[in-house]
Amino acid sequence: MNKYLLSVGVIIAFVVYALNQPTKTAVLPIENSSQTTTESSSNPSISYKDGEYTGSNADATYGNVQVKAVISGGKITDVQFLDYPKDRDNSLEISNQSMPILKSEAIKAQTAEVDIVSGATQTSEAFKQSLQAALSQAQG
């Protein structure tokens, strides 16, 4: 029984570790393009002071986005959302009783030639604005 619990603990620890890795590394490329190589110190001119910095509350059209950047050892170690579009994330009073079960599929890249591309960037722009505001405070 103890062995079983231990292995569960190891698995959980691994999952937590695995989940945390992309969270941190994925932030770095967003924060700018000129500094993506910061960790290999090819751009030593920008360093961040340790601490927690809160960015501006940026408008994402259907709500606001505000982030907090946590700097430790001169590097971004965490970015947290303090605010994000959620004011309308309430329960929806739409009757689903007559709804058919909708088809699902895993997305996959298409090779078709297209004339136009549809996508959205609003919230990501607001995210970048807020993060940049936080990082400008952290720059020493």
Next chain:
Amino acid sequence: MPITVEIIGPGVSNKIFKKVFDYFRYVDKKFSTYKKNSEISLINSGKLKLSDASPDMQKIFSLAEQTKQETDGYFNITHPSGKIDPSGLVKGWAIHNAAGIIKQAEFHNFYIDAGGDIEACGKNDKGQDWVVGIRNPFNFRQIVKAIVIDNQGVATSGNYERGQHIYNPVAMTEAVNDVVSLTVVGPNIYEVDRFATAAFAMGRQGINFIESLRGFEGYLIDKDGIATLTSGFEEYCLE
């Protein structure tokens, strides 16, 4: 925001492009919340009453109220801070009006693309229906679906960053919306844009809301890269 206009056919001159872009400039000047002296900013700062505002401004406010009711309150131009920002409605409305300007000039093969919100009419330069790609929210260089449209609108609402888990999951609480992209196709860009915005705010229920609308189809992508299609969506698909 980049705006692309392509018009096919003989007799296309700079005149029609100038007319279209002049219209977008007029709309931006009036409705931009970033311009201190725009009409919407004057309303927000209390310097202008809605009853004294221009017919276009009053029209947008009345369309916003109508959309709010049709979407059970999910579409709301009044932000929690009290600031009024109708840009979620103005964009689709302006693209649709610009398409009207092009049609009025007797051009019937064209598309307008304003930041991924599209209205397309007629045929492309090869004489075929316009093909619109849906961008992969996890890889901006890829498309995950190609749809064929004729005299219709396509709009995508999305939040790519949240989908990539860049936030702290613990701080997000239960209100986490795991939808990263919702594309809607329908009769025109004004209609699809407002419903795409409202449906995105509904989270997973949004695709059911689109399913409930006659003449509209949708393609929802969640954080795990799983898409949900409305029952008639595949009729638009190229592959």
